Amino acid sequence: MDQDTEESIAPSVRKLRQRAISDRLRESLLFLPVVLLAGGVVLEAAAREIDQHGRLGWLGLFAMSSDAAVTLLSTIAGATITTAGVVFSLLVVSLQLASGQFSPRVLRTFWRDRAGQILIGLLLATFAFCVLALGHVDNQGAQAPRLTMTVAIVLTLASVLAIVVFLNRITRQQYVGRIMERIQGEAIELIEDLPYGSRMGGRVGEPVAAPDISEFGTALVIRAPSDGWVQQISQHAILAAVPSGSTVRLETRVGAYLIRDEPLARIWPRPDAATGREAARLIAEAAIIGATRTMQQDIDFALRQLNDIGLRALSPAVNDPTTAIESILRVSSILRPLLQAELPAQAHRDDRNRTLLTPWDLDHAEYVRHAYGQIRLYSGSHPQVALTLVRVLRMLRDTLDDRADRAVTLEEIDRQRDAVIDDALRAGLPDSELAPLREAARLPQE
Structure with missing residues (x-):
């Protein structure tokens, strides 16, 4: 396989992988909360540095003694981590109800809900901010760091607002009409x-009548590399992976289930061993196989x-x-x-x-x-x-x-x-x- 062919296939394969990763992250209850948690840590470090190198007099509204600041930060930290546990419990109950009443396959619509992910992340970020801030409040000082306390209060208010939004959404999401509406929209x-388009795959050539493959002779059979559901296929990458003058037939489709070593594709005429191995590798990379079906x-x-x-x-x-x-x-x-x-x-x-x-x-x-x-x-x-x-x-x-x-x-x-x-x-x-x-x-x- 020449270098030009590799370079023409790489963008298509890279796009498939990026979409697959993006879809998994969209359904993850871990990724966005961890990002916001890290943001809370960075925000506390930045607020502490500013408080140490300057006095922000315009934040007098949030001025308080060090003892009051310690009490407030401790209360916020305890309340947010407790609320995060309650939110997780509500999510689990919602998933159980949806799975039992509707279908296990509709759970993905709950996992993809940004409101729940943002709320969990915001609660964790607030908790981390307050715990780290506690270690930097000077108990002997007359005044608590104003910017740090201001940010802690703002994060707390934002968390309270996010809780209200989440409760409103989770009650509406349980309505079966909303679930079906989201599926229909996708x-x-x-x-x-x-x-032909960016989602379903661009045009790979001109439409033609299917040839009679019975006249082609022996084919090279490309085997499926793993078990799972076919989530995405790049037809451009598959066609570009075979030599000029070849015919390649896909033995599966998006949404089908593949068993390891089941035929994934066949190539006529049968290429030489080295070309066949390279084509098999590229074709396997052009089909994304996963544990579940997706709407990609x-x-x-x-x-x-x-x-x-x-x-x-x-x-x-x-x-x-x-x-x-x-x-x-x-x-x-x-x-x-x-x-x-x-x-x-x-x-x-x-x-x-x-x-x-x-x-x-x-x-x-x-x-x-x-x-x-x-x-x-x-x-x-x-x-x-x-x-x-x-x-x-x-x-x-x-x-x-x-x-x-x-x-x-x-x-x-x-x-x-x-x-x-x-x-x-x-x-x-x-x-x-x-x-x-x-x-x-x-x-x-x-």
Whole structure:
């Protein structure tokens, strides 16, 4: 592999890694609090230096004796560390409720909440500031350091305000509609990036018809380096990793689960040993595999989360058809723009005659099946849920009715619509409940 190829691949791989790290830090309850804790330590050192080298007379409002300052700092330090423990407890309870009532996969929406991370970090920063300041207050002095006490009081007031904001947000976040709204919003951002963009990946060449690989002979099989979910793929880096005139076929997609040593990609014609080893290394680096699915490139994961909420709502233990209906409506809010958007082609060829095949990428019909196929099976005994399904499928069909290039998608929508009625029949619904379903499913020409 020449130096120019390495240099062309490096930016794409670096961008993938940066996005993966950024996503992990966004969901971390440790990173931002530690940053703010370090900021509190630095702030105390700066305030102490200023107090030692100058007298800030304009801070007379916060002038107090050394004994009062020690008492105040001790009280603030004890209160903030106690409150931090309470906040952690509230977060754990919220995660338990969300996991049990909705789905374990929606916990990421709570981890990503900046308000909770900032509050914990602010409490730790206030605690560290006050503890360090206690060691520098002169008990024999007549006056406590004014800037240090001013900053301690400001941090305390900011912490109190952050607690109120956090309590307001945590009570609102438990509402299922807010959870589904956030999931829907992340999916819409990805859809707006289709077919080629900064999130979903830029164009790697011109779309072409998929070649007949049966004529290519023996392929070099690139194996998956680890177990896990495919979170991101750089198609540009994968195509650039193979020699000119080659065809590379991805054997996975974003959102799929890979088992170690499972085929990740195949290359035709089979390159020599050295070139093959280098291509295998670069292709492995171009696919980010992690322990969980993410919303970095995976639109289907949004459908999975919303379906999980709806399925949990339809379970006998919960029996909440209203939440299931809202879940279906949120799914449909994602699917309508998704079905209208153009998806990336599944075969591209670049100017060096290299062809990339991505046959496992989801098409519009598969998105429809993933969106409604599972929840439909459990909605047959719930007339209102089934009626909502029929209506949204009818809406999607009307949206695509004039699109000649969506014939396969329309067939899948019709199949799902008819299956809703079949499921209701198997569930034993009476004719009085079946009649509205049939009426809602009827097409205009019928």
